[in-house]
Amino acid sequence: MLIAVLLLAGVGVAVVLYRTIQDTTIPELEVGPQASDPEGPTFGNLEDHLLADSDGQIVALVGSTTLTIDLARTEEERAQGLSGRERLAEDEAMLFIFPKPGMYGFWMKEMNFDLDIIWLDEAGVVADITPNVSRDSYPQVFYPRTKIKYVLEVPAGWAGRHNIALGDELSELN
Numbered sequence: 001m002l003i004a005v006l007l008l009a010g011v012g013v014a015v016v017l018y019r020t021i022q023d024t025t026i027p028e029l030e031v032g033p034q035a036s037d038p039e040g041p042t043f044g045n046l047e048d049h050l051l052a053d054s055d056g057q058i059v060a061l062v063g064s065t066t067l068t069i070d071l072a073r074t075e076e077e078r079a080q081g082l083s084g085r086e087r088l089a090e091d092e093a094m095l096f097i098f099p100k101p102g103m104y105g106f107w108m109k110e111m112n113f114d115l116d117i118i119w120l121d122e123a124g125v126v127a128d129i130t131p132n133v134s135r136d137s138y139p140q141v142f143y144p145r146t147k148i149k150y151v152l153e154v155p156a157g158w159a160g161r162h163n164i165a166l167g168d169e170l171s172e173l174n
Contacts, residue, residue, distance in 0.1 A: 056070060056071045056073070056077075057069065057070050057071065058071065058095075058172050058173075059172070059173045060095075060170055060171060060172045060173055061169075061170070061171050061172075061173060062093075062118070062126075062152065062162070062164060062168060062169075062170050063162060063163065063164050063165070063168040063169075064162075065162040065164070066091065066173065067091055067092065067093045067154070068091060068092050068093070069092075069093045069094065069095045069152070070092070070093070070094045070095070071094075071095055071097060072094055072095065072096045072097065073097050078096050078098075081094060081096070081106075081153070082094055082111065082115070082153055083109055083110040083111060084110050084112070085112065085113075086112055086113075087112070087113055088113060088115075088153075088154070088155050089155075090155060090158065092154075092155075093152050093153060093154045094152070094153045095150060095151070095152050095170075096150065096151040096152075096153070097149075097150055098148075098149050098150070098151075100149065101121070101122050101147040101148060101149045102147055102148070102149075103143055103144065103147060103148075104143075104144070104148065104151065105141040105142065105143050106133075106141065106142050106143075106151065106153075107137075107138050107139060107140065107141050107142070108133060108134065108135050108136070108137050108138045108140075109138045109139070110138075111135040111138070112135060113135055113155065113156070114132060114133060114134050114135050114155075114156035115133045115135075115153045115154065115155065115156055116129065116130065116131045116132065116133070116153070116154050116155070116156055116157065116158050116159040116160075117129070117130040117133055117142060117151060117152075117153055118151070118152040118153075118154065118159060118164065119144035119145075119146075119148040119150075119151055120148055120149065120150035120151065120152060120170055121146070121147070121148055121149060121150075122148075122149040123169075124150065124169055124170040124171070125167060125168070125169050125170075126164060126165065126166050126167060126168045126169070126170075127144060127145070127146050127148055127166065128144040128145045128146065128148070128166070129159050129164065129166070130142050130144075131156070131157070131159055131160060132156045132157060133156070150170070152170065
């Protein structure tokens with residue numbers, strides 16, 4: 001019972017942090033293509049499909065590398081993320097989908113492995129990469145250098161091993 005209460009309290013803290021971070025203003029760097037529309041474009045009908053996908057998983061390309069991607073679409077799914085998961089295979093990832101572009105922060109609470117965090121803009125273009133984030137870095141919070149709408153978490157070192165660079169795109173295969 002105590003464990004359940006502590007777990008719920010941890011999720012509550014994550015939600016509060018998430019909401020606080022959404023309202024935080026951090027100076028932006030111009031990275032990649034910039035949209036004239038303040039909300040920016042979305043990457044076509046892909047976002048509609050991502051939000052409606054029935055099994056919560058897609059196969060997509062990042063740069064020229066294929067990944068099976070679990071989707072974190074709701075506030076609860078984003079708060080849970082990969083916490084508690086034992087491992088992430090080389091060809092697996094999690095994509096966090098936010099309602100609008102913003103400065104979203106990520107931490108490594110209850111993580112069992114290290115990650116690369118790939119920050120994507122509203123067009124699905126890599127805007128920033130935070131490599132080799134240690135599972136032991138909690139409670140440190142990591143932020144992108146510019147507003148993003150999507151975050152892709154992959155195994156640590158993955159972005160370097162697959163030559164992922166700013167300007168690479170996420171594109172769905174299925």
